[in-house]
Amino acid sequence: MISSSESGTSLVRFGTSSVVTFPDPTSGLTWQVTPTGGKMHTPAAWSHCSNLELAGGGWRLPTIGELRTLIRGCPATDDGGTCNVDDDCLCSSCTDAFPICNCPEYKGPAEGGCYWPDEMEGDCDWNLSSSWMEDNATYNWLVNFSNGGIFYDIMAGVGPEHARCVR
Secondary structure: OEEEEEOOEEEEEEOOOEEEEEEOOOOOOEEEOOOOOOOEOHHHHHHHHHHOOHHHOOOEOOOHHHHHOOOOOOOOOOOOOOOOOEOOEOOHHHHOOHHHHOOOOOOOOOHHHOOOOOOOOOOOOEEEEEEEEOOEEEEEEEEEOOOOEEEEEEOOOOOOEEOOOEO
């Protein structure tokens, strides 16, 4: 294991070139740098994260509030932004003003226009959370890192999405 400091954050490297975890100084959470396991539906994502042995294990699927802390460069959905969806507001009414819950596509500050920290890798698109909509538990909350958007979809939805695990 090699530890280094880049752009004010501590990156944990295993081997000589593969960064696998990102300790986020803004949230205190440690994230998978690149999601593993391919795209999946939410129930499979819960299992995948809890059984993930990457860098010592202890992983879980993040809540929408936790996943939201990874958004960078979108004032509406950055942690504390004007979009109301977070761990304390999980009803459909939290997105009554949908345009405030995203930004222009692929205009984020990270490589490829992603709205996440520079240290993140993988497809810049939908990531699952463990949070479900309080007024309709068949839906769960997701973050789309291509537009910094926070949205909901059917839990066993139309298409599977990425599970970026946290601990």
